[in-house]
Amino acid sequence: MTQIDLSPKSCANCPIRPRAICSRCTADELLELDKIKYYKTYPAGASVVLMGDPMTFVASVVSGVATLSRSMIDGRMQMVGLLLPSDFIGRPGRDTASYDVTAVSELTLCHFHKKPFEKVTHATPHVQERLVEIALDELDAARDWMLLLGRKTAREKIASFLLICVRRLGRKEGEILQLELPLTRDAMSDYLGLTIETVSRQMAALKRDGVLVLEGTRKVTIPDLNRLLDEAGDDSDGATLA
Amino acid sequence: MTQIDLSPKSCANCPIRPRAICSRCTADELLELDKIKYYKTYPAGASVVLMGDPMTFVASVVSGVATLSRSMIDGRMQMVGLLLPSDFIGRPGRDTASYDVTAVSELTLCHFHKKPFEKVTHATPHVQERLVEIALDELDAARDWMLLLGRKTAREKIASFLLICVRRLGRKEGEILQLELPLTRDAMSDYLGLTIETVSRQMAALKRDGVLVLEGTRKVTIPDLNRLLDEAGDDSDGATLA
DNA sequence: TTGAGAACTTGATCAGGATCAAGGTTTGCC
DNA sequence: GGCAAACCTTGATCCTGATCAAGTTCTCAA
Numbered sequence: 001m002t003q004i005d006l007s008p009k010s011c012a013n014c015p016i017r018p019r020a021i022c023s024r025c026t027a028d029e030l031l032e033l034d035k036i037k038y039y040k041t042y043p044a045g046a047s048v049v050l051m052g053d054p055m056t057f058v059a060s061v062v063s064g065v066a067t068l069s070r071s072m073i074d075g076r077m078q079m080v081g082l083l084l085p086s087d088f089i090g091r092p093g094r095d096t097a098s099y100d101v102t103a104v105s106e107l108t109l110c111h112f113h114k115k116p117f118e119k120v121t122h123a124t125p126h127v128q129e130r131l132v133e134i135a136l137d138e139l140d141a142a143r144d145w146m147l148l149l150g151r152k153t154a155r156e157k158i159a160s161f162l163l164i165c166v167r168r169l170g171r172k173e174g175e176i177l178q179l180e181l182p183l184t185r186d187a188m189s190d191y192l193g194l195t196i197e198t199v200s201r202q203m204a205a206l207k208r209d210g211v212l213v214l215e216g217t218r219k220v221t222i223p224d225l226n227r228l229l230d231e232a233g234d235d236s237d238g239a240t241l242a
Numbered sequence: 243m244t245q246i247d248l249s250p251k252s253c254a255n256c257p258i259r260p261r262a263i264c265s266r267c268t269a270d271e272l273l274e275l276d277k278i279k280y281y282k283t284y285p286a287g288a289s290v291v292l293m294g295d296p297m298t299f300v301a302s303v304v305s306g307v308a309t310l311s312r313s314m315i316d317g318r319m320q321m322v323g324l325l326l327p328s329d330f331i332g333r334p335g336r337d338t339a340s341y342d343v344t345a346v347s348e349l350t351l352c353h354f355h356k357k358p359f360e361k362v363t364h365a366t367p368h369v370q371e372r373l374v375e376i377a378l379d380e381l382d383a384a385r386d387w388m389l390l391l392g393r394k395t396a397r398e399k400i401a402s403f404l405l406i407c408v409r410r411l412g413r414k415e416g417e418i419l420q421l422e423l424p425l426t427r428d429a430m431s432d433y434l435g436l437t438i439e440t441v442s443r444q445m446a447a448l449k450r451d452g453v454l455v456l457e458g459t460r461k462v463t464i465p466d467l468n469r470l471l472d473e474a475g476d477d478s479d480g481a482t483l484a
Numbered sequence: 485t486t487g488a489g490a491a492c493t494t495g496a497t498c499a500g501g502a503t504c505a506a507g508g509t510t511t512g513c514c
Numbered sequence: 515g516g517c518a519a520a521c522c523t524t525g526a527t528c529c530t531g532a533t534c535a536a537g538t539t540c541t542c543a544a
Contacts, residue, residue: 070389072475078392080385093375098382128370133335135377140340142384143322147312149391150320150435154501185522193392198501200523217510217522233314396531427492440531442493459492459540 048101058090064107079191159231290343300332306349321433401473419464
């Protein structure tokens with residue numbers, strides 16, 4: 001809830017992902033966006049919005065992890081998206097949420113009131129273009145996930161998830177990759193369309209087979225990325241690691 | 243491949259879905275789009291584009307049915323979208339296809355060369371806005387499908403699919419709903435993340451239980467929409483039937 | 485009208501993952 | 515340091531949907 005650094009530079013975390021667009025924003029535009037933004041922090045487990053709620057803001061993740069999920073009346077649920085720092089939350093042009101957004105760890109968002117935000121973006125075609133691009137990126141990710149949910153085995157699902165985490169969160173320590181899983185086993189099962197028991201068993205199996213090394217329950221080391229790529233079944237070119 | 247009706251009105255099937263935008267397009271804009279469009283017909287089973295192909299056009303479906311799909315090297319595949327008349331194909335701002343597009347029945351598309359199309363849309367903010375909207379609609383649909391693929395039973399999947407077909411293709415004949423299924427059992431299985439045998443068995447079960455009446459293999463009658471809604475598990479407000 | 489191929493159905497069996505049920509570890513708070 | 519709650523693992527069993535294997539029904543062209 002603290003207001004920090006209102007200079008144009010701070011737009012590094014504006015809802016339009018940093019590099020791609022801020023390079024094309026004029027100083028005036030950045031200032032305009034800065035005027036209408038505010039930061040807000042949610043504790044782990046907090047609900048950011050519920051499906052059907054009016055959406056009065058758009059936002060980008062500054063730090064922490066959030067999830068998007070849909071659920072059925074009987075309680076079954078499916079995570080439909082994972083939000084990591086720099087990711088965008090919101091639906092320009094829409095006014096109700098169509099999924100639940102939940103903070104998984106402590107979460108800080110950079111909010112923008114929707115109305116003024118839309119007034120700004122309205123006037124700037126390159127921001128509109130960027131919004132199309134963001135939506136198409138998410139669409140691609142969603143469709144990849146459909147392949148995973150519909151056709152992959154439990155082991156492949158776990159491997160694919162690890163691959164995503166490696167791409168976004170992995171650090172190279174010498175020759176090997178390390179990362180901290182952003183989700184509990186329970187949240188992983190919601191994301192992968194599995195049960196927590198299956199997640200646990202498959203993690204154990206991958207460990208047994210030397211695909212990964214576990215330290216505690218969240219710290220993972222990947223000794224051989226190609227091995228993991230194989231296990232994931234397909235998943236395009238994971239070779240392009242950040 | 244036949245050129246038809248170049249008057250502004252013919253934009254009824256321009257890649258921007260009819261009602262929502264054409265009402266806001268000026269006659270000049272429509273004419274501009276008309277100049278760069280051409281029609282093309284594909285036989286049933288034909289491939290429109292393959293994943294990875296350069297995408298030199300955008301298009302909208304004039305008649306017929308097409309599918310979007312992704313597949314794994316070992317042949318497993320998952321349909322990630324169903325394209326019916328008025329649906330949009332293409333990725334403004336992207337230049338390679340990220341799924342296969344296949345004609346399921348004889349298919350006629352209204353194509354626009356991408357470069358000139360982008361030149362036109364570039365200059366018109368309301369078209370850009372409409373593109374964001376289209377992308378968000380597809381994203382919502384994709385995420386609904388993720389819930390289906392990850393958490394629904396075979397029977398619920400079939401019921402959900404029928405519901406979608408009813409919404410887009412159903413005709414009310416007196417008090418009951420009729421429709422012609424746009425897909426073979428085989429394509430349905432690809433869409434629902436099932437096998438063809440399971441699709442066949444669950445269709446038989448729904449028929450046995452009086453949820454639907456089959457005439458031949460593609461003609462379906464739904465005697466009670468609420469019954470179908472229940473079977474689909476959740477699926478928001480299917481009450482809003484066209 | 486007939487025949488071939490595609491599309492669909494039905495049955496028997498199998499297996500991957502769900503479910504049920506303990507028990508073990510971490511984490512954080514007093 | 516001790517305790518409770520959350521988180522995770524492991525085992526036994528079950529069940530849904532996959533797989534394998536015939537058949538049957540459409541469709542359409544000769």
